[in-house]
Amino acid sequence: MIKKINLLMLCMGMLFVPVTKGFSQKKQDQPKYCRFSSDNYPANDICPNVQFNSFRTDEDIEKAVNDITSIIGLKPNFILIPCPDIQNAAALIYQDNLRYIVYDKKFLDGISKNVKSNWSNTMILAHEIGHHLNGHTLTSENKETTRKEELEADEFAGFILGKMGASKAEATAAMNGIPHPDCDVEYFSDHPCKEKRIEAIEKGWSKATGKKVKATSKQKSEQTKPIPVQKATLKGTWYTELDNERGTDGIRSLTITFLEGNIIHYRFFDSITGIITDEFESKYTLEKDVLIEVLPYNPNFKAKAKVQMLSKRALLLTIIDNGIAGYEGLKRVYIRVEE
Ligand SMILES: [Zn+2]
Numbered sequence: 001m002i003k004k005i006n007l008l009m010l011c012m013g014m015l016f017v018p019v020t021k022g023f024s025q026k027k028q029d030q031p032k033y034c035r036f037s038s039d040n041y042p043a044n045d046i047c048p049n050v051q052f053n054s055f056r057t058d059e060d061i062e063k064a065v066n067d068i069t070s071i072i073g074l075k076p077n078f079i080l081i082p083c084p085d086i087q088n089a090a091a092l093i094y095q096d097n098l099r100y101i102v103y104d105k106k107f108l109d110g111i112s113k114n115v116k117s118n119w120s121n122t123m124i125l126a127h128e129i130g131h132h133l134n135g136h137t138l139t140s141e142n143k144e145t146t147r148k149e150e151l152e153a154d155e156f157a158g159f160i161l162g163k164m165g166a167s168k169a170e171a172t173a174a175m176n177g178i179p180h181p182d183c184d185v186e187y188f189s190d191h192p193c194k195e196k197r198i199e200a201i202e203k204g205w206s207k208a209t210g211k212k213v214k215a216t217s218k219q220k221s222e223q224t225k226p227i228p229v230q231k232a233t234l235k236g237t238w239y240t241e242l243d244n245e246r247g248t249d250g251i252r253s254l255t256i257t258f259l260e261g262n263i264i265h266y267r268f269f270d271s272i273t274g275i276i277t278d279e280f281e282s283k284y285t286l287e288k289d290v291l292i293e294v295l296p297y298n299p300n301f302k303a304k305a306k307v308q309m310l311s312k313r314a315l316l317l318t319i320i321d322n323g324i325a326g327y328e329g330l331k332r333v334y335i336r337v338e339e
Contacts, residue, residue, distance in 0.1 A: 032138040033092040037178040068126050071163045078132045089124050091131035101128045111177035119166045120174035123157050130156030146190040151200040158201035162208025171205045172198045184311035187333045227309035229289040234258040238334035298323045
């Protein structure tokens with residue numbers, strides 16, 4: 001499982017993370033984008049049509065785009081381009097900061113067919129248009145911001161579909177045709193979980209139609225009982241990402257393993273290669289929900305952090321004092337990668 005995460009990191013790193021100087025330089029030529037499905041990673045040569053301008057859009061897609069923009073009375077601020085075989089639809093900002101929407105018609109039609117709703121194509125296009133009209137920068141460097149922008153684009157799409165006469169179920173149908181991370185482990189994904197996306201679409205749909213929507217299953221699940229913090233619940237390996245911390249340029253991944261004998265084993269990974277760059281162990285004790293650690297790089301000091309179980313697979317660590325100024329109150333979410 002750890003290996004799988006590293007491979008994922010490698011892929012994400014190659015696409016988004018400016019870790020080395022070489023990468024930072026290359027990054028300027030790469031497009032910035034939101035891709036609708038997190039399952040497919042279009043490469044930086046996302047579609048040769050973007051570069052060569054020799055394209056013909058599909059009439060029905062063009063009509064759908066015109067219908068969407070005419071609802072809000074705004075002129076498109078983007079160029080529409082067909083990209084066969086990317087198995088995705090995406091909003092892009094590319095060279096000279098021009099905005100594009102690229103789409104694979106087979107991908108759009110495939111989702112519509114899967115979920116038996118012709119509204120899905122419109123929803124996906126409206127979502128991508130929502131990114132551009134909201135002026136999203138689509139930089140993908142901060143996953144929390146990216147998830148927030150996804151929800152804004154979803155709300156916009158919900159509004160458009162509501163105005164166009166789609167039912168609530170039709171507006172959210174496309175969400176059943178793509179994969180999503182689970183809500184409790186979405187922290188390291190640039191796409192929000194399904195429940196939050198549906199909630200955002202329904203919010204927009206409700207604004208357009210004036211009809212109220214009921215609380216979703218996500219809101220209900222938030223009322224579940226808290227999980228106590230105990231050595232037994234912590235046992236196993238947990239994964240997190242350090243974002244520009246400790247002088248690193250970019251994201252660095254880290255796992256902690258709670259072992260027998262009150263030991264925490266730390267492993268730091270290179271985000272590009274997945275190779276372990278640093279490894280050490282510390283002794284720990286738990287006082288209620290406070291984790292007290294003797295870190296090897298500061299043996300005369302007891303580091304303290306508050307632990308909170310967000311679910312059985314996600315924990316939130318809030319640093320109380322780790323001996324380094326400026327870290328007080330810093331929150332880190334860890335997700336479980338091994339029991
Ligand atoms: Zn998006």
